[in-house]
Amino acid sequence: MRRRSITVLGAVLALGVAAAGCGNGSGSGGGGDEPIVVGSTLSLTGAFAATGQIHKIAGETFVDRLNAAGGLLGRKVEWKVVDDQSDQAKVSQLYERLISQDKVDLIIGPYATPNILSAMAVAQRHGYVMPQHTAVLAPQLTYECQFPAWSITPTPNSFIPNQLFDAVATLPAPPKRIAVLTSQSGSAAFVSDGFGDDKSGVLSIARERGLDVVADIHYPPTTTDWAPIATQVRDADPDLVVNNGLGVDAANILQAMAQLGYRPKQMFGLFPAPGPLLALGDGAEGMLSVSMFEPNKATLDKLGPAATEITTEFSKRAAAAKLPYTVFETQAAASWNAWEILTGAVTSSGGLDQRKMCDTLHATGADTTFSGHLTFDPKAHNFWPTTQSLKQIQNGEWVTVWPADRAAAQLQGPSS
Structure with a gap:
């Protein structure tokens, strides 16, 4: 029997009672007192930690609710999560250890595309089903048993810019000059x-x-000195800054610009941690980003009481963890989807056989609280029809602004 433990960052979070895993087991998985063990890594420290912490709280909330409802196959579920320190080089060995040494029954993907790609290679080698939260690099997501929890179509490289440019083209003074920071x-x-x-x-x-692309700047994900980038953008004087970055990149860029006494007319951030941007106050007003889910009342009322319970519980836990932004939004929704894909595969297939789980997801899809019923086509790398929208910071809050038929507020134009 495993010893119960809830450890600090970098080690194990155990939920439920202790147990031994069955690896790539082919049994039914039913019966017994030992928990079903789910293994994963998350970026709890390092460059991706601001977003990794969101996924940690979402996962903890999900597992607690799952166990309170009876667990999986009549057994409690234990989540063994290890800090990958936002370091892609560590991810492969950690997933290899989870599967080969710790013998976890199931796995779920990490946060951030580079980490997900590394984990996917290990999952494929061992034949494990791997739902993953946020990777949209479809051409490289070739493993048929990886299942995206966030879909921006199989071609997000076309969908995202077209959606953004369609939106800003409707403004009274649409942008003509753009800077792209990647x-x-x-x-x-x-x-x-x-x-x-x-x-x-x-x-x-x-x-x-x-x-007119007036600046095209690529930077390594380890960047810490943002002043040179901010200076180049200021000198280029764009109407719109497009930051295709992660985590706190957009917040760091805005802060570096502010130190130069410069504020961009309008800015878009691809996959930012939402809280650090709001913490900038007026300096981030008008910021645009992508969104899969925003918990406005009309949406929650449509989804039903369970959605409200989940978002409320997440916010309480996020506040207790002192997250800068406690709202259950896109990142948390993607995490929740991933857990529902995983547990749905177990219940629909009737056990822990990885091949049966994968085939069942392809055949019947998965039901999710926040994105509805998902279908998975291996020919499309399992990406399902997108529900992507754009959100904007208005009066200190994120609100959905595009497309117009799903908007909670009107898209606002550039600051003067």
Whole structure:
């Protein structure tokens, strides 16, 4: 029997009672007192920690609710999560250890595309089903048993820039000059530059639409000195800054610009941690980003009481953990989807056999609280029809602004 333990960052979070896992087991998984063990890593420290903490709280909330409702297959569920320190080089060995040494029954993906790609390779080698929260780099997500919990179509490198440029084109004074700042990291670079033979992305689509790209800056994900980038943007004087980055990149760039006495007319951030931007106050007003879910009352009323319970519980836990932004939004919703895909595969297949779980998801899909019923087509790398929207900071809050038929507020134009 495993010893119960709830450890600090970098070790094990155990929920429920202790147990031994069955690895790539082929049994039914029913009966017995031992818990079903789910293994994963998350970026709890390092560059991606601001977002990794959101996924940690979402996962803890999910597992607690699952166990309170009877667990899986009549057994409690234990989540063994290890801090990968936002270091892609550590992810493969950690997932290898979880599967080969710790013998976890199930796995779930980490946060951030580079980390997800590393984990996916291990999952494929061992034949494990791997739901993953946030990777959208479809051309590289070739393993048929990885299942995206956030879908921006199989071609987000085209969908995202077209959606953004469609939206800002409706403004009274649409942007004509843009600066593109790109993290050289997984999905972010994919959205700017395309991948492989498909060179579609923000840069090519902007030019096709007649926009003038006045700055094209790529930076490593380990960047800590943002002043040179801020200076180049200020000197280029764009109407719109497009930051295809992760985590706190957008917040750091805005702070560096503010230190120069410069404020961009309008800015878009691809996958930012939402809280640090709101913490900037007026300096981030008008900021745009992508969204899969925002918990406005009309949406929650439509989804039913369970959605309200989940979002409320998450917010309480996020506040207790002193997260800068405690709202259950896109990142948390993606995390919740991933857990529902995983547990749905177990219940629908009737056990822990990885092959049966994968085949069941392809055959019947998965029901989710926040994105409805998801269908998975291996020919589309399992990406399901997107529900992507755009959100904007207005009066210190994130609100959905595009497309118009799903907007909670009207898109606001550039600051003067």
